[in-house]
Amino acid sequence: YLGLAALLLVLVIPGAMMLGFAREDSIVVQAILGRMTRFHVMVAAANAMIVVAALLVLRAVREWRAAGALEVPAWARWGRKLHVGAVALSCSGMLAVFAFFKLLGLNLPAHAEAGDPIPASCLAQPGSDRRAPGDCRTPLDAQLSARLQQILDTARADPAARYPGAILHIETPQGSWSGVSGVANIAAGSAIDPAAKFRCGSILKPFISTVILQLVEEGRLSLDDRLADLLPPEVTRLFRHSGQITVWMLLNHTSGIGEWVDQLDRPAILRNSRDKVWSELEFLQIAARRGANFAPGSQWLYNNTEFNLLGMIIERRTGLSWRENVRRRVITRLGLRNTVLPEPGTRTMPGSSISGYAEYDGAVTEVSDLDPSMAGAAGGHALVSNAQDLATFLQALLAGTLFEKPESLAAMLATVDTGVPFRSRYGLGIGRYELPDGGYAWGHTGGTAGYSSIVLHLPEHQVTLAAVISMEQGAEGMAFLAPALRAVVGAEQVR
Template identity: 35%
Template sequence: MMTRIGTRLASVIGAVCATALALSTPAAHATTTESDHSATLAALRAFQAAAGPGAGVHAGNADGSWTLSVGTGTVNANRPIKADEHFRIGSQSKTFTAVVVLQLVEEGRVTLDAPIDDYLPGVVTGNGYDGTRITVRHLLQHTGGLGAYMPSPGLKTPPSNPDGTFSLSTVVRYALDASPPVSAPGAGFTYSNTGYYILGMLIEKLTGQQVHQAVTERVIEPLGLTHTSVPAPGDRTLPAPAVNGYHGARVGPLYVWLPAVSYDPSLFSGAGSMISTLEDMSAFHRELASGKVLSAKSLAEMRTVRQVGASTGYGLGLQTYEPSCGGTARGHSGGVPGYESFTLTMDDGRYVSLVTNVLVQVGQRPDAQLQKLLDTALCEDAPQRD
């Protein structure tokens, strides 16, 4: 898991089969607004051949953008994935949650190296946990020693409310009980959704708003991300136009695709509930990199990484990757039932955002193809070296 781009730090969440069944082979077409990205198109084809029914990539630099798509966003139809179509971004949500926490730091309401117990007394306790030793920074960077809890709708979930939604405090308690500590705070890196559930509780206590309200008012609306949303508990709808998500398997030359299971967004909350598009995710990360979202000090904190692989690291809600053409790309991956996605940006203006409409399972992951695709999309537009 640590050898591929970004180490696929987003949670790998087991999708649950739905009732409908479709057999299809991927469409052979590809669409692009440019004619000079043949290398990325070839890499996208190779990735999609091992991923979902469709795959799309939206990339560019300071001079403009381009979009490529292969396969289909809807099984048994010829619907290339478009850059303005909605999908569930999974753990890419963590970057938005981290931004809100860092805004609270800027406002003097949170100290990064203060214990979480100072703000949420008695919450991070039991099953070997001690919230007086786990700091806010630890939670943001996955270095608090928290176990890797990964919810699976219908299989591995905490008790729900009578209306089918989930209380954030209940989710946190369930996650802590389900996964004991794996290391002392600060001693190691273990990617865990639990830390971001706890950060959601921190946001709610300090702002008096639910996570979806705080992220919307503090980040989404000021940046004008009109196709990005944090669904409120109980809102399971996906806005149109949308990429349809699937769970699937490959049987010889045929692909077996099942519509992704429906789940309440409160199950993932600030760790992975958001909806966006390729265009909006690219725009968000470009604005973040430009310094328009956080102060220079906060952005520097966010970008201070712990190395987790030969060319990958994790900061405060940001992953880093060093492409073959040089420099550092920053962003985040995401995976929830129906979708896997990734967005990366570079300081010279290059960016790439991609999605495939199936959550690719452990043991079936096209790791090499994903790395090749992201690397090629970033490096095709790289400035020429002297």
């Protein structure tokens, strides 16, 4: 009977695991994914212990039978075959799980904490390749690497570039490159780690929109659902057109809802309130005082309030915070080990990082410790990542890895005209950046106190770029972007 139990266990456990992975949208499965390596070891050890125990019992049964002390059922004669089969099924079951991942093109997260050190084999000097832990890519050739480093240094040396430090990471079919320029911290004069973390600002928006579209796939939400039907009256009554505003409008910035960012006294917050813990409702109340910008669906205007509302919708539909949803559904799923969402009140930057600075009161001041609740699901200081992880995220997103249905990615990439140069079209939480020759790039920018960042992917060339400067100056402050892309794609299409 113990032998049969062993056989059932080695069949049921891997089978149940595979069934769970087939439904990766399951919240329970997402919680398991981050500990898969340890879980596999535990299952294999349990299988081995059961099979060995059964073997010992059946050996004792045979000895008792030989001594005439016990009559053994006929099926016990199959003991040896039973054990061989149990061991084979145990091994094949574990291999099947890994094969299942590979066939779907999924990444099995390694069992490591965010901020784990990069293995010695992956270490490189600033200006050379350095991928995320455990994923070393072929470096670009020396001539192109030197040219990219020169571009980065020249841009930072310009008097108009007041930022203390910059990181640029580029991935191409020929290889990848990470370069730095400047210092990580002015006071310490410390060198910048090419894999240093930073606050990502509105690059959080495509993470949020990904979760929303996953909920649509699960049938928990529709893009046509109205705001008034999704959130409680104390929220929806703040916005006059809540009965007309859809989830789709919130995602592509066409709702017309008022903005809260430009109504804050930012120097006063940086001077006196960096430790303040903000709630999503506070942002909504500030936005409501401004009133609507235009009728829902009639125009486009970039807006942070919409993503605060989307964060609240995620929480209402799942019973978990938007942070926990992003962790389980995106960060853990892709194995982004250098990407974290600190809880409100956790102001210390995790692991190796680059400090962010702001100019106010006639001085340049470090503002990295602004509470991560500032801006909430709209971005701000909420998301902490590095350039390599952001590139991995955008590549996976555009490959459809995070969705079960191709229609979800198609919906995300359905754009509206913005009328804004460079980012001339916008999808569901993602921008389409038109290039002068007719080419384009997908991605998002991120501006927050102390940082300006960007992540882009050029489908035509399969080139991905992620960059940050340690002062909020917008994408226009990154004068190295266009020449770096020109150097990589070998064309004058990027200006």
